[in-house]
Structures are given as structure tokens and as C-alpha cells.
Amino acid sequence: MAKKTKMRQDTQVLTQGFDPRLSVGSARPAVFRSSTYVFSTPEAAERAFDVASGRAEAEPDERIELIYSRINHPNAEIFEDQIVPLETGATGAVVFNSGMAAIMTALMANLQPGDAVVYTVPLYGGTQKLMEDFLPAWGVRTVPVVAGDRLAMERAIAATEKLKVVFLESPANPTLVMSDIRAAAAAAGDALLLVDNTFLGPVFQHPLALGADIVLYSATKYLGGFSDVIGGVALAADPAHVKLLRGYRILFGNILPPDECWILDSRLPTVKLRMNRQSKNAQRIAEGLDGHPALTHVYYPTLFTDPEQQRVYAAQCDFPGGMLSIELKGGKPAAFEFLRRLKIGRNAVSLGGVETLVCHPKSTTHSGLSQEACRVAGISDGLVRLSIGIEDWRDLLADFEQALES
Numbered sequence: 001m002a003k004k005t006k007m008r009q010d011t012q013v014l015t016q017g018f019d020p021r022l023s024v025g026s027a028r029p030a031v032f033r034s035s036t037y038v039f040s041t042p043e044a045a046e047r048a049f050d051v052a053s054g055r056a057e058a059e060p061d062e063r064i065e066l067i068y069s070r071i072n073h074p075n076a077e078i079f080e081d082q083i084v085p086l087e088t089g090a091t092g093a094v095v096f097n098s099g100m101a102a103i104m105t106a107l108m109a110n111l112q113p114g115d116a117v118v119y120t121v122p123l124y125g126g127t128q129k130l131m132e133d134f135l136p137a138w139g140v141r142t143v144p145v146v147a148g149d150r151l152a153m154e155r156a157i158a159a160t161e162k163l164k165v166v167f168l169e170s171p172a173n174p175t176l177v178m179s180d181i182r183a184a185a186a187a188a189g190d191a192l193l194l195v196d197n198t199f200l201g202p203v204f205q206h207p208l209a210l211g212a213d214i215v216l217y218s219a220t221k222y223l224g225g226f227s228d229v230i231g232g233v234a235l236a237a238d239p240a241h242v243k244l245l246r247g248y249r250i251l252f253g254n255i256l257p258p259d260e261c262w263i264l265d266s267r268l269p270t271v272k273l274r275m276n277r278q279s280k281n282a283q284r285i286a287e288g289l290d291g292h293p294a295l296t297h298v299y300y301p302t303l304f305t306d307p308e309q310q311r312v313y314a315a316q317c318d319f320p321g322g323m324l325s326i327e328l329k330g331g332k333p334a335a336f337e338f339l340r341r342l343k344i345g346r347n348a349v350s351l352g353g354v355e356t357l358v359c360h361p362k363s364t365t366h367s368g369l370s371q372e373a374c375r376v377a378g379i380s381d382g383l384v385r386l387s388i389g390i391e392d393w394r395d396l397l398a399d400f401e402q403a404l405e406s
């Protein structure tokens with residue numbers, strides 16, 4: 001008998017989760033745009049509703065019929081089945097119509113008024129706003145800790161009553177500061193650990209393997225990879241977490257539509273290729289810009305000087321990734337001039353695409369934060385964030401150098 005070997009991630013992503021027989025033999029998935037599905041029998045309809053609403057569990061090989069595309073649809077199922085092998089430790093995935101929808105749903109599904117959240121700063125500006133303004137207005141206490149300060153995080157976790165969620169973004173947007181995921185998981189105890197893995201995952205960092213409960217993505221970024229689709233994903237090790245998020249997704253109506261799921265699905269087999277190239281490019285550029293006379297600092301994992309940050313990077317990341325930030329000596333005027341002079345890098349928010357995008361976080365992605373929140377998080381007037389694409393790194397470095405000459 002042939003020896004059965006477990007396939008590796010690169011093979012699984014192309015072979016698992018899609019059955020051509022269900023797409024009239026098409027070698028790649030078709031797009032199923034229907035809003036509703038015809039049941040084979042009324043009993044099949046009843047069973048589908050019982051399972052979708054959580055009143056019953058599907059048997060291991062039972063085929064549950066589709067109902068309605070706010071609840072589920074084939075392109076969401078295909079995408080979810082195909083992304084699971086890429087996220088080490090995941091048993092299930094839930095796709096959303098944006099990264100914010102994934103984050104919001106994961107928070108609302110696990111919090112009630114009176115509960116508390118400990119979160120690291122900085123976070124992506126939208127997520128930080130959720131923590132600072134939205135959740136407190138709904139009766140959830142939110143406790144910030146500065147990213148990278150492990151002892152402060154452990155103290156805050158221990159001191160916070162009714163703690164239900166610990167939320168980390170590592171590396172943090174836009175300062176690249178890393179938080180120790182394993183230490184957070186150990187300290188969190190019964191509280192859930194949610195990790196936004198947008199900057200390094202699913203290729204270079206594996207939070208579920210380090211003890212996180214739910215991993216979150218803006219799929220708009222590296223998963224989408226071409227700056228042409230908005231989406232989000234949550235993945236978990238425990239099937240109960242996946243089921244809970246699916247239930248809330250039905251209520252909130254924030255599933256990703258079929259066309260976007262199809263686009264994202266087609267990008268999965270190349271995410272590792274793209275991210276590897278982006279990481280190699282970014283490392284060469286970061287190290288090339290380090291020490292430039294117009295800069296006070298280059299923020300990039302291989303340039304960390306703090307021994308604790310070096311330790312966390314070595315312990316939990318395989319490669320440094322495609323994001324870096326630079327701090328210009330001339331503050332905001334110098335940062336704006338740098339953006340104006342770029343010839344290859346484009347001045348746009350978002351990140352993770354094959355084309356290089358550059359932005360000034362304090363006046364854009366993080367403009368909703370107070371001066372004090374920016375100061376605490378290290379988001380200065382001269383900070384510029386670079387999302388490195390797959391262009392030739394020598395052309396990009398030359399472009400950045402000429403733009404710094406002003």
C-alpha cells in the first residue's frame with residue numbers, strides 16, 4: 001500500500017478545499033453569485049437551518065445544503081478551506097467583508113458590557129479608535145499598554161478585572177514594535193488572546209502555534225496582494241471559536257461576497273512567493289537607508305537595537321517582512337516633501353500589494369488618534385511608512401535616496 005504522507009502547505013493550498021466536480025469540472029473555482037439556494041427537500045432545508053443556527057451539529061461526512069449567501073456561499077467556503085492550511089494551528093477560517101469587520105466581529109462575539117480588554121498601542125488607527133471610543137461607549141473597559149513592554153502587559157493583564165480579551169498587533173502598525181505573543185498567551189489565562197497578524201502572516205509569524213486563540217487579518221493587504229480587494233479573515237484553533245464567529249457573521253451580515261472571495265482565493269497560492277520577495281526587498285532597502293543623514297531612525301526588525309525586541313523577533317518571526325518605517329529629521333515638512341518627490345513608490349495608504357506604497361501615518365491612517373496617543377505610540381510628525389512591493393529593490397532604494405535629497 002502506498003505510504004500516506006501529510007502534504008505540505010504549498011501543496012495543500014492548491015489541492016485542498018476545492019472539488020472540481022462541484023464546479024462542473026472547472027479546474028479553478030467558478031463564481032457562485034446566487035443570493036439563495038434551492039433545497040433538495042424541505043427536510044434538507046430544515047436540517048440546514050438547524051446546523052447554521054447552531055441548534056445541531058453536522059455529522060463528519062454529512063453534506064449540509066447551502067441556504068442564503070449572507071449565511072454562507074460556495075466561494076466563501078472554498079476560500080476558507082484553502083486558507084486554513086496556510087495558518088499553522090488553525091482548524092477553521094471565517095471570511096469577512098473587511099479587516100475591520102473581522103476585528104469588530106471577533107470583539108463583539110466575545111465581549112459583553114462590564115467586560116475588559118487589554119490592548120497594545122499602537123494599533124492600526126481604526127482598531128485603536130474602536131478600543132478608545134467605541135467599546136467604552138458600549139460599557140467595555142479598555143486598558144492600553146505600550147507595545148513591546150512585556151512586563152507592563154503582564155501587569156495590566158493581572159490587574160484588570162473581568163478581563164475577557166487581550167488584543168495584540170505584532171509588529172505594530174506603523175512602528176513595527178513587536179509584542180511577545182507567547183508571554184501574552186501565558187499571562188492571559190482564561191481571557192482570549194486575539195492577534196492581528198496582518199503584517200507578517202500567514203507566512204512569517206504563526207500566533208496560534210504560540211498560544212493565541214484567534215488570528216485576524218486585513219486580507220486587503222498581503223492576502224489580497226494587488227491592492228484591488230477589501231476583505232478580512234479570522235482563524236482559530238478551537239472549532240468553537242470558529243462557530244461563534246460564523247454565528248455573529250450571519251447576524252451582522254458582514255460575509256465577503258462571492259466575487260471578492262473568488263479573487264482572494266486566487267491569490268492564496270502566491271502569497272508566500274510575494275511575501276518572500278517583499279521581505280527580501282524591504283530588508284535590503286531598510287539596511288540601505290539605515291544611517292542616512294536625513295533620517296533619525298529606520299524601523300525594521302533586522303535593525304532592532306533593543307535586546308528585548310531582538311529576542312521577540314528571533315523567537316516568533318521567520319523573516320522580517322515587507323514593511324518598514326523611516327523617521328525624517330525635518331519632521332512633517334520633510335516627510336511631505338519626501339512623498340512629493342517619490343517617482344516609483346506611490347503615496348497611498350494600505351499595504352501588502354505588489355506595488356510599493358508609502359504614507360504619512362500621523363496625518364492619514366492614524367490621524368484619528370490624539371496627540372498624546374501618537375506620542376505614547378511613537379507616531380511622530382516625521383514618520384513615514386513604506387510598504388515594499390516586488391519591484392527591483394535597487395530601483396526602489398535609488399528612488400527613496402533621491403527623494404531624501406531635498
Ligand SMILES: Cc1ncc(COP(=O)(O)O)c(C=O)c1O
Nearest residue numbers: 098099100124173198218220231
Ligand atoms: C494591521 C491592520 N489591521 C487591520 C486593518 C483594517 O483592515 P481593512 O482596511 O481591511 O478593514 C488595517 C488596515 O490598514 C491594518 O493595517
